[in-house]
Structure formats: C-alpha cells, structure tokens
C-alpha cells in the first residue's frame with residue numbers, strides 16, 4: 001500500500017496534461033497539491049488504528065491487505081463497511097471523500113463484463129481482472145468518467161449533429177482502439193492516477209462505437225484535463241481550519257484521439273450491454289451516496305447545533321424541530337443504504353450488488369432534502385453566515401476589535417470560537433467548495449434526480465401493489 005508521500009511523488013512524475021487558469025501545468029502545481037488533500041487522507045489514515053479496520057480489507061484475488069477503495073465487494077458486510085467508511089471519512093475530511101469514484105467504477109465493471117464475455121466470447125472480464133490486480137497492487141486512485149457532454153439533449157448519441165458529443169471509437173486497430181470525445185464533471189480526475197470510462201446511457205444498434213469502456217493512465221497522450229477548482233474562502237494563518245484546507249478539482253476531460261490498448265478495454269461495441277455498465281456504476285455510486293450524504297448531513301447538523309448553542313437559541317422549540325429534521329434525513333438515507341446492503345444480491349461474477357430500490361430511494365431522499373438542509377443552516381445561523389467579516393478584517397489593527405466585539409454572542413463563548421463557527425457556516429453556505437459539493441453535486445451527483453425515479457419505477461413491484469389493492473377491494477379481474 002502507498003503512503004501519501006508516494007502518491008504525491010507518483011503524481012509529480014506524470015505528463016503535464018492539466019490546464020489551470022488556461023495554462024498547462026503538472027501535478028506539482030500548488031492548487032493540485034491543495035486539491036489532493038482529501039485523497040491523501042485515504043492513504044494517511046489507512047494505518048491509523050481508528051480508521052484502519054474500515055479503510056483496509058483483504059483482496060479476494062491476491063489475499064493481500066488492500067485499501068478498501070480498491071476492493072470489489074464480496075458480501076453484504078463489504079457493502080456495509082464501504083458505506084460506514086464513506087460516512088466516517090466524509091465526517092473527518094469535511095465533505096466528499098472523492099476516492100469512491102474509482103471504487104464504484106471498478107465494482108460496476110466487475111459486475112458487467114463477464115456477461116458480455118459469456119454471450120460474445122470476448123475477454124473483457126479477463127482484461128478487467130488483470131487490471132484490477134495491477135490497480136490493487138499499486139494502490140491506485142481512479143477518476144470516473146461517465147458523463148458525456150451529450151450535446152442536444154433531445155437527440156440520441158448517433159443523432160447528434162456533432163458526433164463527438166458522446167465519447168466514441170473513431171478507429172479500430174489490431175492492438176486497440178482510438179477514441180474521441182469529452183467526459184465532463186470528472187471529480188478528482190486531476191489528482192487521479194487513472195481514468196476509468198463507462199458509457200453514460202443505454203446504446204442502440206447504430207451506436208456500437210459509443211458502447212465503449214476502458215481504463216487509461218490519466219496522463220495518456222491526447223488526454224487533456226481542463227480543471228475547475230472549488231475551495232472555501234481563503235483565511236489568514238491564525239484563523240486557519242481543516243474545512244478551509246480541503247477542496248475539489250473537477251475536470252472537463254478531453255479525449256483527442258486517444259489510443260487505448262486491447263488489454264485495457266472492458267467493452268467495445270457490444271451495444272446491448274452498454275446500459276449495464278452505465279447503470280451498474282450509477283447503482284454503486286448511489287449506494288456510496290447513502291454513506292456520504294449522511295456524512296455531510298452530520299456536518300450540517302453539527303454546525304446548526306453549535307451555532308444554536310452559541311446564539312443561545314438551542315432550547316427553542318423550532319430549533320429542536322429543525323435539528324430533528326436534519327437528523328431524520330441523514331439517518332433515513334443511511335438506513336436505506338444499510339437496507340441496500342442487507343438486501344444485496346450477487347452478480348454472475350460474484351460482485352455483491354446493492355439492492356436497487358433501497359439504494360435509489362436513499363439517494364433520492366438525500367437529493368430532495370439537500371436544499372432543506374442548507375435552509376435550516378441558513379435559518380439558524382442568521383445573516384452573519386453571509387456577511388461575516390473575513391479573517392483579514394479580524395486581524396486588522398483598524399477594525400479587528402470591532403469585529404471581535406460584534407461577532408460575540410452569549411457570555412462564556414470566546415469571540416474567536418464564534419467567528420470560527422460562523423466562518424464554517426459561511427464556507428458551507430457561500431463558499432465555492434460548499435456550493436459545488438453540497439448545492440450542486442448534492443442534486444446531480446450519481447445522475448440527475450429523474451434518474452433515480454426511473455431506476456425505482458423500473459425495479460419496483462408496482463403490479464404486486466396493485467394486486468394487493470385489488471385483493472383488499474374484492475376485485476376479481
């Protein structure tokens with residue numbers, strides 16, 4: 001297993017194919033180092049006695065100790081452990097733990113590839129298993145590239161006026177394929193060793209070139225990662241805090257005629273299976289959300305309770321009710337994830353699959369409530385969460401004393417602790433990191449909201465419920 005220092009050293013060796021502020025940079029750029037903080041936690045805590053039992057497990061292929069983010073779930077307990085690890089790591093990091101992207105991709109493909117081989121005599125599962133061995137052995141980090149730019153939303157991939165709006169194969173060679181297109185909103189891809197690709201949707205017969213799945217090093221020739229960063233408000237050193245030091249790097253990942261060797265290909269043209277790759281990743285990712293959304297909910301609940309205490313309104317009935325609301329959302333989402341683990345089933349490859357309905361209702365409940373959670377925080381924090389004078393004002397010899405005096409609330413809580421609590425609320429509600437990760441990823445991450453409705457309606461036994469109603473109504477037809 002790697003240390004965080006080895007991970008950073010490996011990033012530093014990569015070809016400079018990142019673009020930050022319009023300039024080509026390598027992975028030693030300060031923004032990349034800052035943006036890698038969350039991933040570094042997943043290395044640093046792997047031998048911390050408190051986190052080690054959750055963050056590590058035994059590989060089902062090599063029998064060696066591996067990071068759980070590189071594991072293929074083999075049992076309901078594995079799914080429960082991943083969910084708990086995700087919540088705990090999000091609590092500790094202060095938000096999205098990011099490394100789930102590669103983990104969910106690996107699990108999704110592991111559960112899809114064998115079925116293609118059985119029907120078509122291909123060797124995608126062998127390719128995948130060799131790749132998995134390499135991935136686990138080197139303790140790698142992968143970005144997940146599923147979402148295509150999709151161009152005209154009313155047109156299917158093959159109907160687009162610009163064929164590159166969905167990633168597709170432009171050339172087939174004896175030793176591999178050449179792909180062109182662009183995957184967007186790729187969380188942590190700029191700090192990943194590898195990029196794993198799956199189709200974004202079900203494909204039709206005339207869309208064989210779009211039915212493509214593979215993994216490549218993130219610095220492969222022809223790959224360009226156009227980076228958008230999101231961090232909290234900057235602070236002066238004396239008021240620094242863990243939440244101010246984490247951030248998110250997103251990538252618009254351009255594949256400009258990228259060569260993918262045969263051994264790295266997991267699907268290539270078997271269009272009728274493209275949907276399985278897309279849906280499997282989404283299923284594992286929504287199951288991950290039943291860990292991370294409660295984890296972020298915990299942070300919001302804690303911040304609300306802290307501010308209510310500091311403002312001396314914690315005993316007010318409306319505040320208690322709002323806290324009960326926050327707790328209920330987080331724990332119901334978590335409970336849905338637990339149910340998805342207990343009611344999980346096995347894919348033909350042996351991969352443990354979360355229950356589709358429970359994983360989706362959990363993710364749906366989280367998404368529907370994300371603005372309610374932010375609303376409660378804005379409500380209880382009051383306007384200072386948006387107007388708090390920042391750290392330079394606090395430190396100013398001219399106005400600092402006024403700031404210290406007027407951010408203070410009840411007696412007994414220092415003005416610095418008040419400032420810190422309001423600064424956290426301000427970062428969550430008005431900081432770019434908080435808004436990207438909670439306000440937008442909380443809605444769209446794992447697929448836009450309607451996708452959960454579709455998954456639920458496709459997999460739910462509605463006919464059975466209708467029959468139940470008929471039985472009770474005495475309807476015989």
Ligand SMILES: Cc1cc2nc3c(=O)[nH]c(=O)nc-3n(C[C@H](O)[C@H](O)[C@H](O)COP(=O)(O)OP(=O)(O)OC[C@H]3O[C@@H](n4cnc5c(N)ncnc54)[C@H](O)[C@@H]3O)c2cc1C
Nearest residue numbers: 144145146147153185186187440441444445446447448450
């Ligand atoms: C912060 C963040 C991080 C993310 N990380 C990743 C990542 O790491 N990897 C990855 O692959 N993806 C990632 N995603 C992508 C996420 O899954 C997508 O944002 C989501 O699937 C929505 O796709 P879109 O952004 O293209 O929006 P759109 O698909 O354009 O959706 C906009 C609206 O149009 C509707 N719509 C679109 N098409 C249709 C249609 N044909 N019929 C009816 N309604 C339609 C949608 O339901 C929605 O209401 C991330 C997203 C965010 C915001």
